Amino acid sequence: MQEPRFHAVIADDHAIVRAGLRIALETPGTVVSEGIAVVAEANDGLQAIAAVRRHRPSLLLLDVQMPLAGGLEVFVEARRWSPDTRVVILTGVSSVGKIGELVASGVDGLFSKSEDHDELIAKLPNILSGQRHIAGRFEEMLRDAPAPPLLSDRERQTLNLIVSGRSNREIGETLGISAKTVDRHRTNLMKKLDVHSVAQLIAYALREGLIDPSVEL
Incomplete structure (x- = not known):
């Protein structure tokens, strides 16, 4: 054989x-x-x-x-x-x-x-x-879809941590940045994705596959 x-x-x-x-x-x-x-x-x-x-x-x-x-x-x-x-x-x-x-x-x-x-x-x-x-x-x-919003690596990291339920302080400690900087990333994410609350941000991220599927919710 x-x-x-x-x-x-x-x-x-x-x-x-x-x-x-x-x-x-x-x-x-x-x-x-x-x-x-x-x-x-x-x-x-x-x-x-x-x-x-x-x-x-x-x-x-x-x-x-x-x-x-x-x-x-x-x-x-x-x-x-x-x-x-x-x-x-x-x-x-x-x-x-x-x-x-x-x-x-x-x-x-x-x-x-x-x-x-x-x-x-x-x-x-x-x-x-x-x-x-x-x-x-x-x-x-x-081919038929509009171009998706481009997220920076830091914005994507922040998004994953938001979805996992971390606070601004916890995200800042994880990423080695200030809570104020985290809040700025969060605001930029909501503007880019055209959402108006954290709940909408999380729902959009999950629906569009913008987060790591292995993240612990």
């Missing part, structure tokens, strides 16, 4: 999703003629990073909303430990802000969890050969 040419890691916090992806990848003749073998599964972001470090897989199929470490954090670590691994994001997120962030990050593939596996399976050979593919529905979404 021919040894599979490609090895994959599947990272998703739902066992049924991992099982379905494993079947789709390992069924003979459905992906690439040389075959794909799944060498590890992970149900949280830290397990995903560890699996990539250990196996240096050809392919990482990654859910963007993972416990302990979010998909983008896993992606950055995967690039650091295994630069040749092709990273394909699977997401149920439909906010323009988060999709734009994922595309800008440089992931090799981006597919919707709400669709069947047909497009993913059809495009995997191209992705494994070095091409990039963004699902058509996401390309249309980004």
Whole structure:
């Protein structure tokens, strides 16, 4: 029996999703003629990073909303430990802000969890050969949507801490800035996002995927 040419890691916090992806990848003749073998599964972001470090897989199929470490954090670590691994994001997120962030990050593939596996399976050979593919529905979404507001790194850090329920003083201590500076960041965030209360700010951030999904609420 021919040894599979490609090895994959599947990272998703739902066992049924991992099982379905494993079947789709390992069924003979459905992906690439040389075959794909799944060498590890992970149900949280830290397990995903560890699996990539250990196996240096050809392919990482990654859910963007993972416990302990979010998909983008896993992606950055995967690039650091295994630069040749092709990273394909699977997401149920439909906010323009988060999709734009994922595309800008440089992931090799981006597919919707709400669709069947047909497009993913059809495009995997191209992705494994070095091409990039963004699902058509996401390309249309980004083409038709207005440009999302750009947040500075400090504003994004502040937003994450606001969502986690920290006070201005606590945020300032965490970031090493004054409470007054935190209040200025909070005011700028509300202006940029066109909201008028902290509750609206948090709701907008969660809806549009502007925060780290691993943040503790």
